Every structure is written in structure tokens, then in C-alpha cells.
Amino acid sequence: MGIPLVLCKKNRILLKELTKTDFKLRYQGSVLGYLWALLRPLMMFAILYIVFAKLLRFGNDIPHYPVYLLCGTTMWSFFTECTSQGLQAMITRGDLIRKVSFPKYIVVVSSTLTAVINMLINLFVVIVFALINGVTPSWTWLLVPVFLLELYALSLGISFLLGAINVRYRDVMSIWDVLVQALFYAVPIIYPISMVAGTSALAAKVILANPIAQAIQDIRFNLITTETTTTWNFLDSWALKIVPIIVVIVILIWGSLYFRKRSKHFAEEI
Amino acid sequence: MSEDFAIKVTNLHKSFKLPTERSWGLKQAFFNRLRGIKGFKEYHVLNGISFNVKPGEFVGIVGRNGSGKSTLLKTIAQIYYPEKGSVEINGTLVPFIELGVGFNPELSGRENVYLNGALLGFSNKEMEAMYDEIVDFAELKPFMDQKLKNFSSGMQVRLAFSIAIRAKGDILLLDEVLAVGDAAFQQKCNDYFASLHGNQTVILVTHSMENVRKFCDRAILIENGKIVLDGNPEKVAKAYMDLWKK
Numbered sequence: 001m002g003i004p005l006v007l008c009k010k011n012r013i014l015l016k017e018l019t020k021t022d023f024k025l026r027y028q029g030s031v032l033g034y035l036w037a038l039l040r041p042l043m044m045f046a047i048l049y050i051v052f053a054k055l056l057r058f059g060n061d062i063p064h065y066p067v068y069l070l071c072g073t074t075m076w077s078f079f080t081e082c083t084s085q086g087l088q089a090m091i092t093r094g095d096l097i098r099k100v101s102f103p104k105y106i107v108v109v110s111s112t113l114t115a116v117i118n119m120l121i122n123l124f125v126v127i128v129f130a131l132i133n134g135v136t137p138s139w140t141w142l143l144v145p146v147f148l149l150e151l152y153a154l155s156l157g158i159s160f161l162l163g164a165i166n167v168r169y170r171d172v173m174s175i176w177d178v179l180v181q182a183l184f185y186a187v188p189i190i191y192p193i194s195m196v197a198g199t200s201a202l203a204a205k206v207i208l209a210n211p212i213a214q215a216i217q218d219i220r221f222n223l224i225t226t227e228t229t230t231t232w233n234f235l236d237s238w239a240l241k242i243v244p245i246i247v248v249i250v251i252l253i254w255g256s257l258y259f260r261k262r263s264k265h266f267a268e269e270i
Numbered sequence: 271m272s273e274d275f276a277i278k279v280t281n282l283h284k285s286f287k288l289p290t291e292r293s294w295g296l297k298q299a300f301f302n303r304l305r306g307i308k309g310f311k312e313y314h315v316l317n318g319i320s321f322n323v324k325p326g327e328f329v330g331i332v333g334r335n336g337s338g339k340s341t342l343l344k345t346i347a348q349i350y351y352p353e354k355g356s357v358e359i360n361g362t363l364v365p366f367i368e369l370g371v372g373f374n375p376e377l378s379g380r381e382n383v384y385l386n387g388a389l390l391g392f393s394n395k396e397m398e399a400m401y402d403e404i405v406d407f408a409e410l411k412p413f414m415d416q417k418l419k420n421f422s423s424g425m426q427v428r429l430a431f432s433i434a435i436r437a438k439g440d441i442l443l444l445d446e447v448l449a450v451g452d453a454a455f456q457q458k459c460n461d462y463f464a465s466l467h468g469n470q471t472v473i474l475v476t477h478s479m480e481n482v483r484k485f486c487d488r489a490i491l492i493e494n495g496k497i498v499l500d501g502n503p504e505k506v507a508k509a510y511m512d513l514w515k516k
């Protein structure tokens with residue numbers, strides 16, 4: 001058992017069917033159904049846009065600020081949805097874990113894949129808005145999937161790590177909820193990084209060493225405007241620039257190994 | 271003749287750490303550590319179980335509630351990991367020990383069939399091919415587009431049973447599944463089990479001595495995580511009944 005990159009046929013079937021079920025169940029019983037996958041983030045965006053762009057006048061120095069903001073909130077929603085679903089996957093699928101023998105990571109991956117589907121739908125909306133807003137399509141758009149993958153790798157690593165602990169200590173779920181709230185302000189989604197850099201350059205550097213901030217800024221840089229401040233153009237030394245990448249790799253490997261080590265006890269502990 | 275077994279269980283031990291007080295949280299775990307309390311008690315559920323099952327053998331496992339039957343079955347199914355001892359399997363295992371695992375009340379009967387099939391390793395295509403047969407066997411044709419929560423419990427079990435018997439594997443592990451449905455459906459189930467006899471390796475955990483006598487080639491009586499008697503179903507059924515006479 002492990003986390004093989006190539007799934008055998010049986011596991012692939014299971015992964016597909018579980019993902020389908022998760023996606024179907026998410027909006028089960030609501031009138032608008034799948035439309036909520038689009039509406040929820042758009043409404044969140046509307047609130048943030050009114051408060052921060054219109055009332056507080058953030059982002060005057062950033063071109064295409066509304067799309068820039070929408071892109072950021074979309075990616076942030078992806079990260080939070082991915083981790084909170086992945087984190088709870090073992091609990092929600094407890095009956096399977098207790099009664100069927102199968103590689104447990106499938107449960108985590110299937111629940112995060114629902115977030116991936118939602119994100120892709122929303123990314124499409126971002127692109128439509130970007131075009132309407134006058135962003136010109138560019139070859140750098142092709143780089144966006146790289147950073148999406150990075151963000152997904154990070155979310156998956158966190159899901160494995162915290163999900164495995166969560167089986168034993170359900171407190172993790174609540175702690176993560178609060179932590180995500182704090183992280184939201186530690187990532188330059190609603191405020192432009194220049195605002196922080198104005199008061200403290202060091203604080204801005206610390207913010208950009210965070211892999212979530214790095215990935216989101218890079219996606220904005222490549223998708224919306226090259227005037228985005230990114231880890232690459234703001235941090236000066238190479239040693240600092242690779243911090244986010246190292247953090248992602250360490251969390252993914254550590255999370256996977258810890259999950260694998262604990263997974264044989266899940267059936268008894270859950 | 272090392273290949274002459276389907277399942278080989280050797281000196282199997284398994285214990286569970288059950289919390290003595292609520293230690294299912296960080297706070298309690300922290301305080302327990304401070305106070306030097308372990309916070310759990312070990313229950314030895316399996317205490318050195320060894321037996322072999324030959325290919326094609328139909329073996330019944332019986333015992334009181336809490337004697338370790340289900341734990342044994344789950345350990346053979348590789349859901350639980352043994353602490354000591356080993357389980358060797360020759361062939362593929364049908365990973366079902368209970369009916370209707372993964373059934374979701376919010377999904378329709380049809381969707382549940384596909385989901386349940388996926389747990390048995392069947393792709394969408396393969397399920398499509400046998401979908402009609404499954405529904406016919408379960409006698410649930412008019413209900414398949416209803417949500418599963420609107421099915422009666424008997425209907426749910428019938429559906430689950432009809433899918434489960436599609437599973438192809440060398441070894442079938444079953445936990446208390448024979449008492450499903452009404453008399454007519456029971457007859458169908460009995461026919462199915464009778465058809466397995468001699469063709470398929472089956473381990474059946476049950477409380478029904480009637481079924482032990484009817485289907486099993488051999489039976490094993492378990493008490494306190496140990497094998498008390500292993501052999502002729504008739505004798506084992508009698509010993510099981512005698513447990514309550516003492």
C-alpha cells in the first residue's frame with residue numbers, strides 16, 4: 001500500500017465513482033443545484049468587492065482590480081474547500097473505512113477532486129470576466145496550471161496530514177477552521193501587497209514566503225496583470241524565493257508518509 | 271503442497287485499546303498524560319487463532335456476541351491489521367463483509383447500484399451490462415429511480431444482496447446476511463448459497479445453526495477469542511447450543 005501515482009484499475013473506478021457521488025451530494029436537495037458552485041464564490045466576491053474596492057478603495061494601483069480580486073478569492077475558496085473537505089473525508093466516509101478494505105487515500109483524493117471541479121468551473125468564470133474587463137489573452141496563461149497544481153499539492157498534503165490526525169482527535173477540524181480565518185488575512189487576497197510593503201518591507205516578504213500567497217500571486221501575474229507583486233519579483237535572494245516550493249514539497253511528502261503510516265489503524269479508530 | 275489452502279490463519283492476535291474515560295480529544299489526552307493515566311484499557315479480542323481453509327470449502331464461524339467472530343472476519347478481510355500472527359490469502363478476496371456498505375440514502379437506487387458496484391471493482395460499463403439482472407433479482411424494477419431513503423429496509427437489503435452476489439472473487443467473506451427479505455426472497459438466497467457449495471470458498475459468520483447445518487462443510491466455534499471447536503457442523507451447532515445450558 002502507498003500513494004502510487006498510477007492507480008490500478010479497481011482503485012481508479014472507485015475514485016471516479018466516489019468523486020461523482022461527492023459532487024452529486026454536495027448540492028443535493030437545493031433548488032439551484034450545481035449553480036451554487038458558481039453562485040457562492042461570486043456572492044463572496046461581490047461582498048469583498050463592495051467592502052474593499054468600493055468602500056475602502058483598495059487596489060487603485062492595480063490594473064483590472066475587480067478580476068484580480070475575483071481570481072484571488074476563487075483560488076482561496078479552492079484552497080479552503082479542498083483542505084476542509086479532505087480533512088473531514090475520513091469521517092464522512094467512516095462506514096466505508098470500517099467495513100471495506102481499500103487504499104484509504106482514495107477517500108481523501110476523491111473529496112478534494114470535488115473542490116478541483118468547482119475551481120475549474122470558477123476559473124472559467126474568472127477568464128470570462130477577465131476578457132470582459134479588457135485583459136488580453138497571453139501565452140503566460142499556459143503557466144497557470146503549474147501553480148494550480150502547486151496549490152493542489154499543498155492542499156492535498158495538508159489534507160493527508162491533518163486528516164490522519166483528525167481521525168483520532170476531532171479537535172483538528174475546529175483548529176483548522178480558525179487557522180484558515182487567520183491565514184485569509186495573512187495572504188494578500190483582498191489587500192494589495194504594496195499596502196503592507198509601504199509600512200514594513202519585512203512583513204511583505206514574510207507574507208510572500210507563504211506558498212499559498214506565492215501560488216495565488218503567480219496565478220494573478222500570469223493570468224491578469226504582470227504588475228502583480230510575486231515572490232519572484234519581490235524577494236531578493238534565491239534562498240528565500242524557493243522557500244514556498246520547499247514548504248509544499250515537505251508538507252506533501254510528510255503528509256503522505258504520515259497518512260500511510262496511520263492508515264492501517266483508521267478502521268479501528270474512526 | 272504449500273498452495274493447498276485458500277486462507278491460512280496463523281496464531282492471530284488482536285486487541286483494541288478502548289478509552290476508559292472520554293479521551294477522544296486533545297484536552298483529555300493532554301490531561302491524561304499529565305496525570306500519568308494511559309486513558310485506555312486493552313481488550314484482547316483474538317487470542318491466538320489458527321486454522322486453514324481449503325479451496326472450495328464452506329466454513330461457518332459461530333460464537334456468542336463479542337466472542338471475536340466479526341473481528342476475525344475483518345482481520346481476514348485486511349480491514350484490521352493483526353498485532354501478532356498472520357493471515358495468508360491465496361486468491362482474490364471479495365471485500366464485502368456486510369451488505370449495503372457505502373449505500374447512500376440521498377442517492378437513487380440506480381446510483382447506489384453503480385456506487386456499490388465500484389466498491390466491488392466493477393466499472394460503469396460492467397455495471398451497465400449486469401444492471402438489469404441485478405434489478406430483476408432484487409425484484410425492485412419500479413423503484414430504482416427513487417431515493418434509497420424511500421426504500422423499506424427489506425428492499426435495501428435485497429438490493430444490496432443482489433449486487434453483492436455479482437462479485438467475482440475466489441474467497442467470499444460474509445457476516446450475517448442470510449436473513450434477508452421475505453420467504454420468497456429467502457428461498458432465492460438459499461438457492462444461491464446452495465449453488466456456491468463446492469464451487470467457492472466461503473467464510474460465513476452466523477448465529478443461525480440451521481444455516482450452519484444446511485450450507486457449511488465445516489464450522490468453527492469461537493469463545494473469548496479462541497477456537498473451542500473446529501470440525502463437523504452438526505457437532506459445532508450442538509456445542510453452540512450447549513453454551514447456554516451451562
